[in-house]
Amino acid sequence: MITTISNYYLLITNYLITHSPFLYLVQSLWRDEAFSVVLAEHNFLDIVRLTANDYNPPLYYLLLHFWMKIFGQSEISVRMLSFLFHILLTYIAYLFVKKFLKSKFFIFNFSFLIFFNPMLLYYAFEARMYSLLALLATLSMYHFYQKNWLWHIVFTTLGLYTQPFMIFVLLTQLIYLILTSDLKGKIIKLITPLILYSPWILIIFNQFKQSSQSWIHPADFRLVISSLGNLFLGFNGHPSFLWNFTKILSLIILFFSLKVIHFARKKNPPALLFFFWVFLPLSLTLLISFFKPIYVNRYLIFITVGEIFLITLGIEKIANKIFRKIFIFCFLFFVFCFNFWFAPFHKKRDFRKTMMEINQLATPKDIILVNSAISFFETIYYAEDRSICFIFNQRGISIPSYIGKAIIPQDKILTKLPSYPNRAFLIYKDASFEIVYKK
Numbered sequence: 001m002i003t004t005i006s007n008y009y010l011l012i013t014n015y016l017i018t019h020s021p022f023l024y025l026v027q028s029l030w031r032d033e034a035f036s037v038v039l040a041e042h043n044f045l046d047i048v049r050l051t052a053n054d055y056n057p058p059l060y061y062l063l064l065h066f067w068m069k070i071f072g073q074s075e076i077s078v079r080m081l082s083f084l085f086h087i088l089l090t091y092i093a094y095l096f097v098k099k100f101l102k103s104k105f106f107i108f109n110f111s112f113l114i115f116f117n118p119m120l121l122y123y124a125f126e127a128r129m130y131s132l133l134a135l136l137a138t139l140s141m142y143h144f145y146q147k148n149w150l151w152h153i154v155f156t157t158l159g160l161y162t163q164p165f166m167i168f169v170l171l172t173q174l175i176y177l178i179l180t181s182d183l184k185g186k187i188i189k190l191i192t193p194l195i196l197y198s199p200w201i202l203i204i205f206n207q208f209k210q211s212s213q214s215w216i217h218p219a220d221f222r223l224v225i226s227s228l229g230n231l232f233l234g235f236n237g238h239p240s241f242l243w244n245f246t247k248i249l250s251l252i253i254l255f256f257s258l259k260v261i262h263f264a265r266k267k268n269p270p271a272l273l274f275f276f277w278v279f280l281p282l283s284l285t286l287l288i289s290f291f292k293p294i295y296v297n298r299y300l301i302f303i304t305v306g307e308i309f310l311i312t313l314g315i316e317k318i319a320n321k322i323f324r325k326i327f328i329f330c331f332l333f334f335v336f337c338f339n340f341w342f343a344p345f346h347k348k349r350d351f352r353k354t355m356m357e358i359n360q361l362a363t364p365k366d367i368i369l370v371n372s373a374i375s376f377f378e379t380i381y382y383a384e385d386r387s388i389c390f391i392f393n394q395r396g397i398s399i400p401s402y403i404g405k406a407i408i409p410q411d412k413i414l415t416k417l418p419s420y421p422n423r424a425f426l427i428y429k430d431a432s433f434e435i436v437y438k439k
Contacts, residue, residue, distance in 0.1 A: 024125035060129035086124030117236035137302030168281035256314025277306035355382030
């Protein structure tokens with residue numbers, strides 16, 4: 001009997017680890033997460049200096065630096081900071097929606113959609129700044145709507161120092177004020193975050209120039225008509241058959257959005273804010289990306305929050321009570337099931353397993369080489385001895401800045417095999433490795 005219970009426990013645990021969002025918390029760190037940890041290990045001033053040569057401002061790395069001082073650097077520990085931001089996001093969104101909805105039923109279901117949304121939940125377990133960006137953007141919108149300008153300035157400025165796409169949130173608020181009210185006396189309050197952000201603006205321009213070396217693809221028609229669904233699900237193109245589904249989901253989200261804006265024009269003009277929150281940043285980013293590719297789902301994670309507002313408000317405006325409940329339950333059921341189905345498609349390459357094996361085999365006379373800079377940060381994160389880890393750049397190709405070049409020391413880049421006493425462990429991008437012996 002005990003053995004049977006134990007077997008069931010193991011089966012359930014294994015399923016949760018491999019087929020649920022729990023996978024996001026416990027799996028091996030991927031490149032960008034390992035980069036976050038390595039950068040956050042530096043001191044306060046160095047983090048600011050190094051991020052000036054990278055692509056994202058320093059706030060998240062500074063917070064992660066102090067978080068790691070307290071809670072350590074394990075995969076679960078560094079990811080739990082993002083989960084904390086996600087919990088706070090759910091609470092702030094709950095306070096926000098109470099300004100529009102009186103029904104406890106819809107308020108509860110809205111909060112459920114925020115917490116379990118596939119896009120938001122995935123980045124709630126990633127050691128990157130995107131969950132923080134979603135939180136700060138929502139706080140900015142919340143205090144903007146409340147006309148609490150001091151806290152609006154604080155959270156908007158913090159958002160700008162988290163991720164450059166926060167500028168689209170500020171632009172949304174500006175356009176909303178132009179179209180719905182008198183800007184007099186408010187324009188200075190809106191531009192104050194930009195003034196506080198001005199020391200970083202020149203750095204952003206310099207980084208924009210460097211982004212000629214980019215991995216981002218230009219926008220196309222397929223992306224345009226699928227983008228709302230992509231942002232709701234956190235879909236980045238894999239598995240490819242989901243493109244057709246995200247087109248349909250985009251139409252559904254658009255339908256509820258138009259329903260909200262129709263209602264807003266008649267009875268509740270402030271609800272237009274949610275429409276602008278979603279469609280202004282999305283339209284501008286897609287338009288720019290036809291000429292200069294900048295569209296990446298996670299950079300626009302705050303739009304997902306706006307989508308959930310529009311979906312919930314749109315469903316709440318359906319006249320028939322039965323249909324209202326059917327629609328909201330369908331969304332809730334779909335979101336819950338999708339999280340379990342989609343989780344395995346987010347599985348990262350298992351560098352932890354690779355490095356555990358190498359750490360056991362390696363002797364003080366060995367070295368560890370990665371054949372691509374793209375795998376360098378996972379390697380040094382999991383290596384017991386970082387001093388023996390190098391990038392083997394045999395062809396002498398310039399390392400793109402988006403790889404994290406800003407924090408790769410030049411002496412860690414080798415163009416030929418060094419004279420080493422014993423052997424080298426050569427690691428490939430797919431996390432496989434081979435042992436190269438001294439000739």
